[in-house]
Amino acid sequence: MDFNLTDEQRMLQDTVARMIREQYDFESRMKLLEEPAGYSKEIWSQFADLGLLGIPFSEESGGFGGGGVELMLVMQEFGRGLVVEPYLPTVVLAGGLIESLGSDAQKEALLEPLIGGELVMSFAHGEPQSRYDLSHVETKAEKSGDGYRLTGRKAVVLNGDSADKLVVSARVSGDVTDSDGIALFVVDANAEGVTRRGYQTVDGLRAAEIILDGVQVGADGVLGEPGKAFPAIEQVVGRGIAALCAEAVGAMEAACGWTLEYLNQRKQFGVPIGKFQALQHRMVDMQMHTEQARSMAILAASRLEEDYELRERTLSAAKALIGQAGRFVSEQAIQLHGGIGMTWEYAVAHYAKRLVMIDHVLGDTDQHIERYVALTDNQAEGEAAGAPLAANA
Amino acid sequence: MDFNLTDEQRMLQDTVARMIREQYDFESRMKLLEEPAGYSKEIWSQFADLGLLGIPFSEESGGFGGGGVELMLVMQEFGRGLVVEPYLPTVVLAGGLIESLGSDAQKEALLEPLIGGELVMSFAHGEPQSRYDLSHVETKAEKSGDGYRLTGRKAVVLNGDSADKLVVSARVSGDVTDSDGIALFVVDANAEGVTRRGYQTVDGLRAAEIILDGVQVGADGVLGEPGKAFPAIEQVVGRGIAALCAEAVGAMEAACGWTLEYLNQRKQFGVPIGKFQALQHRMVDMQMHTEQARSMAILAASRLEEDYELRERTLSAAKALIGQAGRFVSEQAIQLHGGIGMTWEYAVAHYAKRLVMIDHVLGDTDQHIERYVALTDNQAEGEAAGAPLAANA
């Protein structure tokens, strides 16, 4: 057992941390929201230059060959900076699916520009009725020529408004919630039949509702074997969950940091309010939630390559705990700040919004506890409960 | 709307309060536990002399004609004193069933001595597998001569070890959990075929496991129409719930009182520990839980005569909230006392045990929330949510 970072990992962490520290202070971040795409193309290029966009991709695909820990290190710093660039939808989700299912030609055509920062993508999967159910896909893909014709509607597609290309899920067979029968397609965001309504999100990101009205996709746009995409979706979403967990830990650290500073500086009745025991204990609770969240983010990152059940159980446990911890930290950070924590001009409000909204992305606490239970009760009970965490699989 | 007590009610309250204050201090109470029956026959006689054993019975039955409020006033004082006498099983439950279903002859034969303090009874209803489900009755009653023959087992029968007579539920028809088909019988506790294993309870009361091995009951022992007893059971248990709620409020008040006194008196680091803000706020939380519990005890007492749904919904809501409040107050009373609150010699430990155990009697918080939901969703939603509390039915 070893919690030390390798030299390479430490370098990666330092690089990202420095960049965030130097270029991503709160005021700069708030200005980025006004960019047309809702983020900075320039910073995106810098991410590319630093190699960050290639982190999770294999070296054959032109990537860095990083695993869960590398992803965690990057996302944690992004969380500290409340980074708005579309790393999750482009690199982790859409990119991950292309690497996982794409043909050599598709990988070459898409991953190279993606890693280079020239191609921004999105994963259009959720639908108005799907809530957090990954297998709920109503959008239809009908055979048409040597390709498919897509019809349906995608909901709250992160950065779907400015993406160049979309990875779209659609059903080729089966019932609405079957995991069998789901296919993935690469669709040009400006293709005929695609209508996008973009909007800002509560936490300052961008998303879109996307209507697909008989969108024609050629054979070269089919990703993997049609109808068999679900396992890859689950795995890539799992990576997304680990990424969000790490981001949340970074944001919690920042929210705790701001709050601690405020408690030390703000005076009332003649003393810093950090001298009041009730507030001290609340601060301790925030810190403890953050430590528990950090533990789960590490565990999630460390188990991305394990077998299905252990991996998915861990990811659901992590997302569930982090949703709760994030909400607690957010609410208490605001409460301990008082009115100032409620204002748009003050960073804490925005950390709070991001943390609470993370619980609405890729499944919330309730959904993941339910899933954790389902995956646990599949196993021999004694094993599941008593198994040492660190035991090798 | 009027929260004032009538003069009669105030007199009743004063009488019981005085008696508890003068004769039921903590040391005296702890001595009573060593009595053979687990309570004091002498105090029971005093209850009779004061008319307390007749409170809920109609004047025709020789009672006081009291309603929910009178019952509440008595039980609240009992809660303050941690009274161990079998008021709930004898007067509220068994007595209540006899008044509700008994023939004139049965009422005369049983209620007069019961109200006079000469007859102690118990309600043998719960079974090893019934948990909190009132309609779960496996005990069988088979026709035998002009009476019945009872076979089965009753679990955790409060004061079942020392009761003179038992009201026993048994099934004449239907499946194990049908509410139809349940009958009630008055059984002599020493009748042939009755085996009792008595024991103390965690909170210092007494209970028994009772085995019925072909116990013969004559026609005069059948209470009401066989198979149709369930509505009466539900109503009388409802009164029991209201009684327990009131008792819990009395016990919470006492637990808060002891804790407040301790916070003021105990010094650490040179000041009374009540000066520490974190402990102050905890004490406030205890007090708030107690006030919320008091509100529900009043509401429960006030709705005992309402129609089925409103009455039962209220009782389940009250029992659910009071279970939670009681647990919070207990745990925090111990915590704020520190080690001393953990000791057998100190009253707070016993209030805590009673409060926590009340949640195990006549349904716990979980069971009653579930029941509340079932009863609520039966109704038109809008009505149920928006109806003013004080609205006349």
Added chain:
Amino acid sequence: MDIHYTPEEQAFRDEVRTFLKNKLPEDIATKVKAGKHLGKEEMVRWQKILNEQGWLAQSWPVEYGGTGWTPVQKHIFDEESSKAGAPGVVPFGVSMVAPVIIKFGTEAQKEYYLPRILNQDDWWCQGYSEPGAGSDLAGLKTRAVREGDHYVVNGQKTWTTLGQYANMIFCLVRTDPEAKKQEGISFLLIDMSTPGITVRPIYTIEGGHEVNEVFFEDVKVPVENLVGEENKGWTCAKYLLTHERTGIAGVGMAKEALSKLKSIAWDQKKNGRPLMEDPLFRNRVAQVEIDLMAMEMTNLRVLAAAKEGGAPGAESSMLKIKGTEVRQEIYDLMRRAVGPYAIPFLPEFFDAEAGEGPEVGPEYAPPLAGRYFNNRKLSIYGGSNEIQKNIISKMILGL
């Protein structure tokens, strides 16, 4: 002891219902029920209707135009209003400055200001908090120096709710800088159009504009605008703070919110079934419903004590805490109920009738996250819940 309404109280409830049914403008009720923001015009319109009915000044003495209602009547009115979707009355004029003027003001002040408040001629706002002094009011720094028949005011107020609409502000100002903290404070009425006053909006976490900063730079205020004695403003402030606050628990608002939560949870689907049938979610809704039921009863008990002359005192702190906890829990559940559709930020949906292009999620969804965040304020303003616990532990518990 009888928790039922008396026949008189029932008759009153019917009267209120009839009034609301006939007089509450439908456009306003629709907006309120949808959780949208009201503009100034709408608030004024409703308050004029209330005034015509004689029901605006509920806590004033009858001789000044008050209703003479009992606390239970006020409770009934609040409850029915919330249920019907009537907006709450903006408190700064009618419920805050007016009682102070009635208690401490000169005859001239009463004659001038009270009718203007009833007629909606003045929109008042509150100048209490300052950047350096949150829950610690006595530490305020805004100075007023007597110069002839004027005070000259310099300083800054903050968290001034709806100050953007106001033409009048009542302020606590320091008139004797030498005096001990709570002494040397005076209570001034200030015309917002006086030169030297600047109002700057504060945007809050959800992007809304409810509160403001107000800056005073050499603002001349006539001495006749002093209420009570100079340096005795703390008396006015305390009176206002401890002034009976019937509605502090927000029972009516909580019930309305709960009812909305339930209708959302019936509409939302989880795994093909209404979310309201999900055992865990349903349990949470029931928990908060039961908590609210208990709180309503607690509120009624406090009201009854108030009717009997018992001072609500620190009980209102309990109601404030419990009331805000219950509402925050309900808003939290609403946000969670809509799943991913809590994410879009569509401020145009808060105020206007409908968005453009493809709709985004169910109609009720867009304001929910904002409402959740905005309502974090409940446990902060009006004395944070921590301050309320300090009060209870001092006043009730003697700690």
Added chain:
Amino acid sequence: MDIHYTPEEQAFRDEVRTFLKNKLPEDIATKVKAGKHLGKEEMVRWQKILNEQGWLAQSWPVEYGGTGWTPVQKHIFDEESSKAGAPGVVPFGVSMVAPVIIKFGTEAQKEYYLPRILNQDDWWCQGYSEPGAGSDLAGLKTRAVREGDHYVVNGQKTWTTLGQYANMIFCLVRTDPEAKKQEGISFLLIDMSTPGITVRPIYTIEGGHEVNEVFFEDVKVPVENLVGEENKGWTCAKYLLTHERTGIAGVGMAKEALSKLKSIAWDQKKNGRPLMEDPLFRNRVAQVEIDLMAMEMTNLRVLAAAKEGGAPGAESSMLKIKGTEVRQEIYDLMRRAVGPYAIPFLPEFFDAEAGEGPEVGPEYAPPLAGRYFNNRKLSIYGGSNEIQKNIISKMILGL
């Protein structure tokens, strides 16, 4: 970063498993797993077995007979022990007084006491707390006055765990009453058979007898029983308190308790189905399981830091709080799981094999309520959780 055990750590785990399988007496494991109390004989028997294996003194330096284990090895041992139903080692001798003797004792003390601790010749107990001083150790009043080659000790200690079995007690006593609070305290080793010592049992909430009061009346203690310098006992006390506490989170115990909770909840029926399939109860079990998973990871991180030489410091306060919260939650759920059968009080069931007459409820039920109540102590002893939060807010947060 790698959360897996190294091959060496895996080999060690196998070794521990084999040892436990071969050497842990079955009667003891059965009692531990059923939540029953162990007697002195059983505890001594197990500790002798551990000593024969050389595994009793896990935190001693190797030269005194310690194991030289890394923190991870200790964690593995704890985890496997809990899983197997091995009792925890009674800490007062081997883990508390011994490290102090090793650090501050004379050669004679080391030579005499350490082997006796390993061989189970002495049963030690702790004389720290006093009736007037709970978490505030420095306020202690027990006096020791030097008279020739003896100290004469007068005073009272309390919460002395398992003092009824002890023949030795280590005490903090005040040797200089003039000195400031934390000065003037000395660390004494006292033979319990010395005239003037009385042990009185304290029965706890659930009826058990784990703790005692110890009274000292003119008790003569030879000066050679002083550890460290006179008046410098606080140094020993602090050393002991901050001494590395690997097992403070109680991960192994929590896992065992969780596994028991699950088996109970599978066995119990609610509405004809296993309670474990009740969505609400199942959710609670999952919540605490996930919390425990996170805590185990936190514990491993702290251990790893300790291995690298980073002092666990205030992190152990976090683990203490979280560890006790998790266990208390599990015990609470167990109590609730058995419904009405939590009510019977059957102390004969705690220790003996079976009751008489008709059985009362399922075999696992009788100890559950008692265990829940008894374990309220977890958040009180060893520095209450409130004190731990004070420590964290000072040491980590600097508040």
